[in-house]
Amino acid sequence: MKKEIPLAITFLTGVIIVVTFFIPHQPLGGMQQRLLIWYSIVLGFTLLLGVDSLLRSNLQKIMRRAPGWPYAVVVVAGFLATLAAGIHTWATTKDLLSLGSSFMYIYTYMIVPLQATMFALLAFFIASAAYRAFRARTLEATLLLVTAAIVMLGRVPVGAEIWDKLPGLQDWIMEIPQMAAKRGIFIGVALGTIAMSLRVILGLERTYLS
Amino acid sequence: MSHIFIALVTLALAAAPVRAAGAPAAPAPAAPAFFAAGLTAADAPNDEGRAIDLSWTKAPGDTGGAAVFRGYQILRAEQAEGPFAEVGFAIGGKTSFRDNVAEGAVHYYRVRQLSAAGAAESETVGPVRAAAQWFDASRLNVLIVTVLLAFLLIWYIERAKKGEELFIRKIQGLDAIDEAVGRSTELGKPILYSFGLGEIRDIVTVASLAILRQVATKCAQHGTELLVPNWDPLVMAAAQETVQQAYSEPGRPDLYKEGNVSFLTTDQFGYAAGVDGMMLRQKPGAVFLLGYFYAEALLMSETGHSIGAIQIAGTTAITQLPFFIASCDYTLIGEEMLAASCYLKRDPQMLGSLKGEDFVKAALIIGFAALAVTGTVGVVLSRGGHGGLASVFQAIKDWFVTA
Structure with a gap:
């Protein structure tokens, strides 16, 4: 019964979702939206699981003095400081997003710059990955290099200065061969998704049940 | 006094033609026409x-x-x-x-x-x-294609059940799982597995759980440590169950550590920073990036490359695929991710469903080729005044467009 009941629930839910896609009449119409709301509620509660996992694993690292344990101290201290700022802001302003509050101070002057820093690093990673990918060692890599050069140059004003047909060629690459490859992958993913969903609904795919 | 009167009269006479020529009075607006709305x-x-x-x-x-x-x-x-x-x-x-x-x-x-x-x-x-309808006629095309696809999948599953041999091409990325786990074991290094920013409702995350099961089983057999940092707490709960079960199967539940399958943060770049930090500190021998990824994909895969880990990536996010291909050793492209559980389990029924999918794909390729020819010939003929074929092509194209 440990597996049969979840499988039955999966089957029923899957069939209902498929049917509601084609039947707008109540009570089936809007069912997808209702299930999404339930999902959001469940997700809200599982955040507590996440917090429990985060604190537990980091506290264990600190207590065992595992390698890199000072980072775990920073995580726990950061969590507690943010929690305290949130409670303080709520208690004083009744609005977590009120400008000038301690909670928004942490968000604006710590979280946002850290996010921006990580995002900015992407430029350097793109450069290093592109360098490796564009080394013309094989025919495919050479084709990739030439195509990438055309697309990159075609998208900046200097490209048109070098050769006036470069922007047009760039457009053609993006709209014809690139789009054809992309759509091929899209169709494969769509078919794979339908097949996988059917396997889950029919109970053939059970890995998610463990 | 008379001079003043004459001056005023002269000014008035002088001003009159100026006003008439320079600033004509706006004509009175015409009444709006009767609104024959045909509402x-x-x-x-x-x-x-x-x-x-x-x-x-x-x-x-x-x-x-x-x-x-x-x-x-x-x-x-x-x-x-x-x-x-x-x-x-x-x-x-x-x-x-x-x-x-x-x-x-x-x-x-x-x-x-x-x-x-x-x-x-x-x-x-x-x-x-306003009245509700019992069937959304605009989705009839989706219903027909889905029923056909489901019928083909079930038909191939039934064929597979009867013991028919089905050929499935090799997927290098999945075959390399053994190599990746083996290499990490030899080096005495842990293995890192990430689902990216996929939620449990994403089908690619469910597919990734199947691969995690396989990886975790091999880790348990070899006694290799497995680290699974998570972005979504629901995915974390499912991953904990999967890994625990996988460690129990070969009789090594003692090796399972709950803290190794943990939650990091729901912030995109915070998660990327956390995973990168784990890579740099713990130097895993193999990195699996299988799930749904956004801009953090390259941040993680390039860090994995910099530490010399063997990397197997896979996603259905088309925008991130080039980055994985550039920085990882093996990449599962799109549907290969979704076929992973069938490929790894080698269960005849699962393989049957893959075969059905391939059949539909072949039919679509033939259909697209036929439509491309029809459309091209139709346009050429319509220039000569014969628009019949172009109309047929347009009708077929319109039928496939969902509302």
Whole structure:
């Protein structure tokens, strides 16, 4: 019964979702939206699981003095400081997003710059990955290099200065061969998704049940 | 005194022609033409009974910009004689409006044109009532294709059940799992597995859980440590169950550590920073990046590359695939991710469903090729005055477009 009941629930839910896609009449119409709301509620509660996992694993690292344990101290201290700022802001302003509050101070002057820093690093990673990918060692890599050069140059004003047909060629690459490859992958993913969903609904795919 | 009088008269006479020539008085605005709206109101099709569609013919004065013609006020009443209240507005040039209403209620409508010349109202139309439909006819094409696909999949599954041998091409990325786990074991290093930013409702995450099961089983057999940092707490719960079960199968539940399958953060770049930090500190021998990824994909895969880990990546996110291909040793492209559980389990029924999928793909390729030829020939023929084939092509194309 440990597996049969979840499988039955999966089957029923899957069939209902498929049917509601084609039947707008109540009570089936809007069912997808209702299930999404339930999902959001469940997700809200599982955040507590996440917090429990985060604190537990980091506290264990600190207590065992595992390698890199000072980072775990920073995580726990950061969590507690943010929690305290949130409670303080709520208690004083009744609005977590009120400008000038301690909670928004942490968000604006710590979280946002850290996010921006990580995002900015992407430029350097793109450069290093592109360098490796564009080394013309094989025919495919050479084709990739030439195509990438055309697309990159075609998208900046200097490209048109070098050769006036470069922007047009760039457009053609993006709209014809690139789009054809992309759509091929899209169709494969769509078919794979339908097949996988059917396997889950029919109970053939059970890995998610463990 | 007489001089002053003469001067005033002269000024008045001089001013009169100036006013007439330089600033003519604006003509009185003409009354707006009668608004022969041709207004129709009908229940919106294929919905759950919450909308009424209105359409009208363009007003005669609806030609200029907003300064000349402001637009159309949509007026609604519960009774034919009113009172009518404004429920919406359509800018000039528009000739339709969808009004959201309660199911079953009766409504009457008018449309009022607003122009610089004034306002004019259409005749009243109604009564009209919004009703729910039992079938969304605009999705008939999806239903037909889905039923056909399901039929083919089930048919191939049944064939596989009867013991028929089915050929499945090799997927290098999945075959390399053994190599990756083996190499980490030899080096005495842990293995890192990430689902990216996929949620449990994403089918690619469910597919990734199947691969995690396989990886975890091999880790348990070899006694290799497995680290699974998570972005979504629900995925974390599912991953913990999966890994725990996988460690139990070869009889090594003692090796399972709950802290190794942990939650990091729901912040995208915070998660990337956390995973990168784990890579740099713990130096895993193999990194699996299998799931749904956004901009953090390259941040993680390049860090994995910098530490010399063998990397197996896979995603259905097309924008991230080039980054994985550039920085990882093996990449599962799109549907290969979704086929992983079938490929790894080698269960005949699962393989049968893959075969059905391949058959549909082949049919689609043939269909697309035939349509491309039809469309091209149709365009060429229509230039010579024979538009029949072009019309057939357009009709087929329109049938596939969902509302």
